[in-house]
Amino acid sequence: MTLIKTTPILLASLGGLHSERSGVANIALEGIMLISSFFAVVGSYFTGNPWMGLLIGVGSGALTGLFLGFMAEKLKGDQIVIGVAINILALGVTGYLLETIFGHPGNTPPVPKLPEIDIPFFDRLPFGYVFSGHHPLVYLSYALVPVVYIEIFKTPWGLRLRSIGEKPVVADTLGINVERVRLISTTLSGVFAGLGGVALSLGELSLFAERMTAGRGYLALAALIFGKWTPTGVLLTTLFFGFVDAWQEGLQGIFIDIPSEFFTMFPYLFSLIVLAVFVGKIRPPAAIGKPYVKGERKL
Amino acid sequence: MDKSRLRSFLAPIASIFFGLAVGAVFLLITGKNPIDTYFWMFYGAWGSPKFVAEMLTRSTPLILTGLALAVGFKAGVFNIGAEGQLLFGGIVSAYIGAYWHLPVFLHPVIAIIAGSLAGASLGFIPGWLKVKKGLNEVVITILMNYLAIYFTNYLVRGPLKYGYLPRTKPILDTAKLPIIVNGTRLHLGFILALIIAFVLYFIFERTVWGYSIKAVGFNPHASRYGGIDVNKVIVFSMLLSGGLAGMAGSIEILGLHHRFYGQFSPGYGFDGIMVALIGRNNPIGVVFAAILLATIRTGSGLVQLRAGVSKEIVWVIQALIILFVAVSYIYERFFRFGKINLQKGEG
Numbered sequence: 001m002t003l004i005k006t007t008p009i010l011l012a013s014l015g016g017l018h019s020e021r022s023g024v025a026n027i028a029l030e031g032i033m034l035i036s037s038f039f040a041v042v043g044s045y046f047t048g049n050p051w052m053g054l055l056i057g058v059g060s061g062a063l064t065g066l067f068l069g070f071m072a073e074k075l076k077g078d079q080i081v082i083g084v085a086i087n088i089l090a091l092g093v094t095g096y097l098l099e100t101i102f103g104h105p106g107n108t109p110p111v112p113k114l115p116e117i118d119i120p121f122f123d124r125l126p127f128g129y130v131f132s133g134h135h136p137l138v139y140l141s142y143a144l145v146p147v148v149y150i151e152i153f154k155t156p157w158g159l160r161l162r163s164i165g166e167k168p169v170v171a172d173t174l175g176i177n178v179e180r181v182r183l184i185s186t187t188l189s190g191v192f193a194g195l196g197g198v199a200l201s202l203g204e205l206s207l208f209a210e211r212m213t214a215g216r217g218y219l220a221l222a223a224l225i226f227g228k229w230t231p232t233g234v235l236l237t238t239l240f241f242g243f244v245d246a247w248q249e250g251l252q253g254i255f256i257d258i259p260s261e262f263f264t265m266f267p268y269l270f271s272l273i274v275l276a277v278f279v280g281k282i283r284p285p286a287a288i289g290k291p292y293v294k295g296e297r298k299l
Numbered sequence: 300m301d302k303s304r305l306r307s308f309l310a311p312i313a314s315i316f317f318g319l320a321v322g323a324v325f326l327l328i329t330g331k332n333p334i335d336t337y338f339w340m341f342y343g344a345w346g347s348p349k350f351v352a353e354m355l356t357r358s359t360p361l362i363l364t365g366l367a368l369a370v371g372f373k374a375g376v377f378n379i380g381a382e383g384q385l386l387f388g389g390i391v392s393a394y395i396g397a398y399w400h401l402p403v404f405l406h407p408v409i410a411i412i413a414g415s416l417a418g419a420s421l422g423f424i425p426g427w428l429k430v431k432k433g434l435n436e437v438v439i440t441i442l443m444n445y446l447a448i449y450f451t452n453y454l455v456r457g458p459l460k461y462g463y464l465p466r467t468k469p470i471l472d473t474a475k476l477p478i479i480v481n482g483t484r485l486h487l488g489f490i491l492a493l494i495i496a497f498v499l500y501f502i503f504e505r506t507v508w509g510y511s512i513k514a515v516g517f518n519p520h521a522s523r524y525g526g527i528d529v530n531k532v533i534v535f536s537m538l539l540s541g542g543l544a545g546m547a548g549s550i551e552i553l554g555l556h557h558r559f560y561g562q563f564s565p566g567y568g569f570d571g572i573m574v575a576l577i578g579r580n581n582p583i584g585v586v587f588a589a590i591l592l593a594t595i596r597t598g599s600g601l602v603q604l605r606a607g608v609s610k611e612i613v614w615v616i617q618a619l620i621i622l623f624v625a626v627s628y629i630y631e632r633f634f635r636f637g638k639i640n641l642q643k644g645e646g
Contacts, residue, residue: 027437077625080377080437084572085621092614099609100329218441225438259456265449268442275439276428284435 004134004204006242007141008033008196008213012220013227013234014141014148015192019065021152021229022185023165023287027083028068029193030217031090036061036197038094041208042101044111050202054114057198058191064090065190069183076291087217095210106210113206114198135203137195142235144192149231161185165285168292178292193217222271225282244270310627311577311584315591318620325615326608335606343601344594352483356555358593360385360567362492363547365574365585366499367540372580373503374536375516376429380440381544382568383447384421388414388545389552390451393559394459396470396552406474411491411549418545419538421447426537430530436537444568452561459559466560476554486554493586495543500582512536544568573617576624592617 019026040057119132152158227233248263323333371378392414425439461468503509578584
């Protein structure tokens with residue numbers, strides 16, 4: 001269970017990593033996930049094909065990411081304000097279209113979902129079910145961790161992206177197009193967060209329900225900061241969240257007479273304690289939150 | 300009125316106008332009638348004295364959470380945790396209102412003070428962690444929101460549960476805030492919120508404390524050189540912000556709901572973000588912004604009923620207005636750059 005539940009948060013967190021490493025703060029992850037999870041269901045509903053749903057969902061996420069980049073870099077808007085606006089817009093657009101397209105609020109009818117895939121050898125092992133029989137995005141999310149690591153830390157593109165997140169002036173002087181890299185990075189963050197949204201609506205479930213992301217985008221943001229903006233850190237943190245979550249669900253089953261909310265609190269409480277006590281001083285990318293204006297003197 | 304003041308007055312109005320205009324396009328695309336929609340939205344909030352009273356009732360928590368966020372923004376901290384602080388303030392006040400026996404006038408006063416302190420103590424934690432460990436307050440307050448939501452829900456399902464439903468015991472009559480317009484739900488809390496807004500306006504415009512909060516928000520490094528204890532100001536503004544959010548929850552319970560239950564706040568803490576942004580962090584502006592949002596929301600009931608448009612349109616319009624607020628900030632910054640460059644060029 002841990003592995004499946006971790007997937008949407010892991011994907012969104014890897015998305016946030018792209019935009020934040022390039023210097024664009026991304027609190028819009030929540031909204032991007034919500035939009036993608038909705039449009040994926042709409043796509044699957046009208047085409048009858050969950051793969052088309054996946055494509056449409058991820059596309060809508062990419063567009064939302066690009067919109068964030070456009071507002072933040074082309075129009076030099078306040079990234080936090082834009083993020084807030086996108087999150088609210090996502091609530092409104094999905095809720096409104098849900099009612100307008102499907103005729104009633106709450107949730108959509110069930111639609112074709114992504115198939116579950118058995119891994120040939122694993123399904124015969126004891127405990128093999130832990131690693132086998134999941135929807136494809138589960139495997140993809142873990143496979144993407146090393147891919148993103150190589151992308152960000154071992155390729156020229158990744159170096160450019162990171163340099164822009166630290167000292168855009170220097171990168172600009174060296175002939176890197178700051179705006180373009182940031183537009184690409186926010187679009188990529190939309191693709192990843194979009195995959196996370198689709199994993200929720202067409203992977204775990206087979207429908208869209210209002211506000212179904214329920215704060216996962218914000219958790220992804222927390223995981224990104226815990227994980228100190230590295231793919232491995234993000235993976236470990238999301239797995240930690242996942243384990244604590246599975247553990248508290250287990251406790252809920254044992255202590256039935258204690259209201260479940262008492263245990264639901266645990267992942268957040270633990271995260272807070274870990275952050276406050278064990279994690280050392282955290283240093284975000286230096287240029288985060290600041291739009292880059294050519295020729296503006298700023299130290 | 301000098302130019303920058305005029306701009307800071309006109310920019311939000313332009314944002315609202317453009318937000319409504321793009322909202323109208325959105326309505327047209329989805330096959331609805333925007334004129335009908337906006338007419339009923341306005342009528343539902345201003346069409347009769349009773350509607351106005353209901354709208355003002357709904358604006359009360361928005362004013363207070365808007366002020367909470369505005370105080371934070373002024374000092375350069377983003378208190379997304381207002382929702383949790385509001386719930387905490389609400390449950391503390393609900394407890395005192397129901398279980399303590401106090402005289403008529405004193406009861407709500409004590410309950411409000413305790414609720415505000417509860418919110419403030421929740422605001423203190425992220426402020427302190429930010430100053431001591433450099434932890435981003437956004438993440439801490441987001442985590443603390445979940446803590447507060449689940450913790451208060453646990454309390455109303457467990458130790459504080461009263462009756463069959465997950466809610467607390469109703470507060471005593473001595474603790475209730477009086478209704479100020481007969482036959483409506485409008486309670487004294489609205490007047491309190493207005494007074495708080497004016498007090499904050501005075502603090503920011505006329506006192507050293509208010510000035511140092513603004514200075515820290517504008518440029519923490521320069522403030523430090525200027526002899527301001529930046530850390531202290533940040534912690535203080537988070538305390539104040541949390542206190543205001545706690546007060547919002549407290550007043551909402553004592554004036555309107557008279558008991559605590561999980562869904563009494565439909566996200567007023569988060570709405571405070573919008574209110575503060577539209578009101579440009581000015582306490583008086585916040586009052587107007589809260590009334591604007593309350594208008595859109597109170598009117599949305601009739602919109603659904605009469606114009607056959609989903610209530611959710613409210614969120615689309617709100618988001619569009621915020622987007623235009625973000626853009627209006629941008630244009631002003633460019634105006635300012637222009638000026639500075641000119642002066643430098645001449646000098």
